[in-house]
Amino acid sequence: MDKNLHDDIGDWFQQKIEPMTELPREELWQNLEQQLDKTDASNYRNKFLTARRIAAILFFLLVGFATAAIFYINKTKSDLANNKINPGNKINLINNISAIDSGNMSIIPPSYNNKNITGKQSVADDLTTDKNKKNMFKKQSLNKPGRQIVIIKNEIPSEENLTTIKETQSAALLNNTESVFQQAMESIAAREIKPELQLIAKNKINLLKSSEVNSSIAKNSKKNKTSAARYSIAAFAAPEFAGYYLENDDINAYGNKNIIDKRENHLLSSSAGILISRKINKRLSIQSGVIYSSSNISIDPSKIYAVKDAVGNIKYRYNTSSGFAYFLPSFSSSPNVGDSLYTRTSNHTIEYISVPVMIKYSFEKKKFSFNPAAGVSFNFLTKAKLTTDIENSQNNEIETTTKLESTQRVGYSLIVTPEIQYKISTQWAISAMPYFKYALTPITKAYVVRTYPFNVGLGIGVVYKF
Amino acid sequence: MNNTVIILSDKETRLIAGCIAFNRSSQSEVYTLFAPKMMIVSMRYSKNQEEAEEILQDGFMRVFKFIAQFKQDGSFEGWIRKIMVNCALQKLRNQVNLRPVVSLDTASNNYSSNIDIVGDLSGKELLKLIQNLSPAYRMVFNLYHFEGLKHREIAVLLKIEEGTSKSNLAQAKRILQNAVIQNLKIAKQTHNG
Incomplete structure (x- = not known):
């Protein structure tokens, strides 16, 4: 054998081959482009994942603020209305009336069918001399309920005015002030004053009584309309915190709850669903629907070991709280039992479709209705995905599986919610639904751990009654 | 340790920036520029044209995926070449049959020239x-x-x-x-x- 040829053959090969070029087939770029499109799509999805999460959080915050704002405005209105009839105001008003009754004062309204009604002393005069009192009345007159009081003190209305008042005064306003006003009128009517004035007072009392009846009828009608709604449908979305309770199963020795618990971190999860309620009686309803839940778990870097699978193939086993997966990266396709590889941070996603069946107890207070509910939820696992980056000293490979072993596909949970609804109209309401869900059956079977997940979330949604 | 920084040509810098931004025309340009040379690299490590093309495809996918990690401590072509070689090595590890295909006794040596x-x-x-x-x-x-x-x-x-x-x-x-x-x-x- 020629020594030189043997020694130099490598260099000669290099000199001859190195400058060469060869165009690959055109289809190769097309294939590459297709793969790049897929990668781009994946990158695009991941790129906007954070933005979508932020948007969802902002939406919930917005809904929360809107709800709070509506609640606050309503509360303020209610407080203002209550101020007109609070006990202090009532006493003042009655005191004023008593003063009229005592005979020391006279009512001199500006006009009554162009006739002046005179008394011993004019309240109007008294009021004009007392600027503070006048201002107080002015202030009160800014609100509709207060206007009635001003009318009593400053002006005895004409018959025409009475009709106008009757038409314009809302039932709600009358509701708040009628009792006080009625007392005042009765007091005036009972006094020995001119018959004309007594007549006005009596008319006014009749007017109030009829308004009261009308108001009561309106109320009952509304109530009947609301209570006639037997069904309600609620759509909600909820950010939630998911966790789990782990128990060692000791079926095999590939891991235990401490190892799994230590390396898994729960990320913000979410739920969305539609619930339908049907009233059984005035207070009780039965509620059911469909809820979609997605829980995300980040798993810290760890070491995985090659073991024999059920059919005797040797693969790397990755344990999670929801089951385990086998991986066989291309750079370590023929491992021996006990060989190990490292995994970088992994993502684990579990998606469920749940069908809750709950009993709901409802009671109302003003525009709010409180609907505590409890029941069971039947959970159907739709997806269990694990994505990990497996590496050794020289290579790494991203592996994804949607096939987790030892995972229970169907389970059931306890679900409890103290739902609060705020009525926007007779048919629509905004719902805040904090809830707690706890698995009564483990989501794993024949595994190193028994996992009982729980979820705590705050659902915000809308309710439509029909 | 060699910390030499290679100054890339304007074209290479532009192409790299384009590829980092997932610009398809930049990716196409990089492919057109380096594919003929890398095809030969792939062919040296493979047993036939098909296998070489697989290596080339995997290699370019990695190039585009990890191009943001390219540090200018070597030429861009050298970096791509290294990736191709790694892809070829990975492929080798997947192969089970490692027996030689040519016998040692296929020919006797009667030549003295080299x-x-x-x-x-x-x-x-x-x-x-x-x-x-x-x-x-x-x-x-x-x-x-x-x-x-x-x-x-x-x-x-x-x-x-x-x-x-x-x-x-x-x-x-x-x-x-x-x-x-x-x-x-x-x-x-x-x-x-």
């Missing part, structure tokens, strides 16, 4: 001879002569003993030498006939 012998064969014919080597021999031969790695480095990379690397290289060279001589013999007979 460079002229190789010079008489075209680059494509030589490439074909490399492709005919068993994967293990082909890998060692390529890494040693084309990538300039030492036996120690090859041993670490292929997870073999250093001695195995040396013997594989010797065997590979012997096979190639015999194959070259055999090819020339056939060519000579054809020419004379």
